Ligand code: FES
């Protein structure tokens with residue numbers, strides 16, 4: 113079927129079967145590779161994108177359900193106030209190691225800070241719980257979200 | 267524009283000039299800079315057309331910070347800032363880019379990236395600096411000794427000019443045989459905690475290119491349905507349902523018989539078409555054992571005489587001493603199979619160029635492995651095979667299989683096509699968890715005899731498990747007198763002075779392929795050593811730090827191990843804990859580095875343990891990039907603790923029971939509330955930090971749990987969650 117996707121502020125006509133995860137349309141069709149595949153079963157968060165501003169797991173979000181919605185990926189975060197603050201905090205603290213999970217971490221962190229501009233460490237842990245990092249950069253992810261919150265407040 | 271053009275021509279001829287000059291090395295293939303306007307000053311240093319320095323990194327970057335580390339060494343010696351230098355991955359050429367600790371083999375592992383490169387990369391940076399300086403000195407007619415490069419500018423003798431202006435002339439200079447290395451007192455970047463990772467910017471904005479992100483024109487995606495039991499083979503398959511999947515191209519049994527490859531236009535089509543396959547397997551020669559049978563075999567071996575007397579001790583005498591001791595501590599430990607589960611599932615892409623070259627795009631941890639395998643598979647000479655190293659999304663050992671498993675699988679899938687389309691082999695998480703390379707299962711039985719004062723008088727230590735190195739190309743240097751050192755490392759070479767120790771080893775049969783897993787044998791040996799030390803201290807009513815220090819009295823090794831132990835204890839406020847909390851400590855040397863870890867827990871094993879804080883002290887010699895050292899300690903601690911808490915791979919009838927993160931649950935952000943790492947200042951040669959944080963982390967947790975109450979026990983089987991410990 114042909115679907116019109118609104119992604120990062122642009123409209124894309126894509127041809128995909130119903131049931132196709134948004135993740136694979138983003139990666140294989142639109143060739144935006146910042147959004148990662150980690151598990152395919154909504155258990156790691158590497159594929160996190162925003163749907164109308166809310167973080168969702170794109171590996172379990174199906175193409176027929178996103179028509180008309182605004183989809184945003186990591187590639188657009190530098191233009192987002194919260195996204196840019198999170199990226200800045202990530203650079204200050206060198207959060208990344210292999211980096212493969214980090215697009216998803218950042219997308220989820222932006223979701224948290226939009227909802228809760230001044231989260232506590234516990235609130236960060238609760239919200240970020242589903243985003244796995246096999247390199248275990250969690251100390252810095254937590255610190256990074258708290259730092260981004262400070263940057264946004266300043 | 268004109269200036270630019272002439273500059274391009276200028277540097278182009280420079281590239282040609284320098285292409286022949288590097289010191290005694292085989293230049294085949296290596297001097298071909300990707301852009302012909304770039305000038306290679308030697309195999310490790312390139313200057314681009316616009317005057318930027320580039321470090322060629324011979325090690326994979328999979329998170330451990332090697333790209334930043336190797337680039338730091340070049341930048342420091344050359345005399346540029348980290349903002350003035352970029353990095354690139356070196357091509358596969360073991361004559362030039364071998365790991366100096368691996369022999370003629372290019373690869374990353376054993377926490378050796380910085381250890382083997384420290385002098386090599388500094389020398390390369392210094393040689394480039396001296397060549398540029400000589401060129402400037404000649405042109406300016408001044409003494410080279412008066413010049414230095416500071417922030418990319420050649421300066422001294424009242425002159426100064428950007429180093430980029432002298433690249434061509436530098437190419438005509440004699441290569442200094444022994445360039446002067448900058449003294450530690452001159453270092454501005456080495457050891458500077460402010461240095462940032464060079465790969466951070468592209469990893470926060472989605473621009474970083476991992477092998478999984480390769481999209482070559484017209485590529486096919488291949489996924490393989492592999493035998494669920496090791497040794498199973500395909501008898502027949504039916505792909506009629508796969509043909510219904512839009513984007514399906516074809517299905518072919520792999521020539522090895524271990525699976526069926528499904529070719530499709532994209533990843534999602536490959537996944538669906540593969541799921542739709544019906545396969546008839548022949549399991550007559552396949553593994554059929556369960557985890558319990560593997561465990562029984564290991565435990566039985568621990569109670570028999572060992573095959574190998576590792577330290578040639580008189581075991582009968584040791585046993586007699588232990589039996590006659592005032593107190594005898596006896597404990598049997600068991601460690602399950604573990605998967606590596608790097609975040610980026612395995613994948614690589616292979617293509618054939620118009621010239622007939624084979625190009626592999628891969629997050630290659632050991633490029634020499636696939637490079638050698640491909641020469642056989644494609645019947646091509648080494649120079650017709652190119653390996654383009656990409657960023658790798660973790661490994662923990664998995665990307666370095668002695669048989670280059672996934673790269674070979676991709677090649678087999680590729681040769682079954684007409685080679686007109688690139689083939690991208692993709693594994694999903696289920697393939698990864700079930701993919702057949704695991705930290706081997708291991709068991710230990712230890713009997714320790716203590717005298718009336720609590721001092722150790724005898725230590726009978728038996729190890730049984732599956733050898734990692736036997737049957738691999740690494741056997742020759744890792745196995746001696748039948749003993750696979752990786753099965754007993756961390757015991758056989760422990761800096762503790764333990765009186766009356768017998769160490770035995772028995773290899774058991776492999777039910778799966780086994781593989782090094784972050785810190786290799788230390789994953790279990792450190793646990794056993796540190797739990798037994800803790801138990802001995804506790805039984806004797808002594809402080810766990812003081813007790814260990816009694817066995818770390820020598821110089822060198824023992825002193826450095828004692829140093830981190832004391833530092834961790836001091837920083838963690840050892841000796842007291844808030845009400846309801848307890849602390850455990852462990853210390854271990856691995857890969858030349860020393861790490862001590864204090865874990866503070868609260869709660870109890872029935873209602874849930876909370877890991878409140880981990881404090882680590884690290885001695886890895888010179889800390890090249892201190893913040894990376896700290897990050898690696900954090901990551902390695904998390905890796906060790908996460909698996910000890912709740913992970914295991916189990917087999918049922920030879921097939922792996924786990925499949926994805928829901929049943930192979932990664933450490934999560936809420937599992938450890940805080941980690942603090944301290945570095946021992948040192949002028950010793952740098953050693954690795956990718957792995958050494960892992961070994962002492964799990965025993966420190968076990969020791970903390972055992973310290974929660976007088977009747978709390980040291981967990982002897984992992985994972986803890988399957989052996990009586992709940993986590994909150
Ligand atoms: S890939 Fe979507 S949550 Fe893991």
Ligand code: FES
Nearest residue numbers: 210211245246247
């Ligand atoms: S940085 Fe490697 S998985 Fe998170």
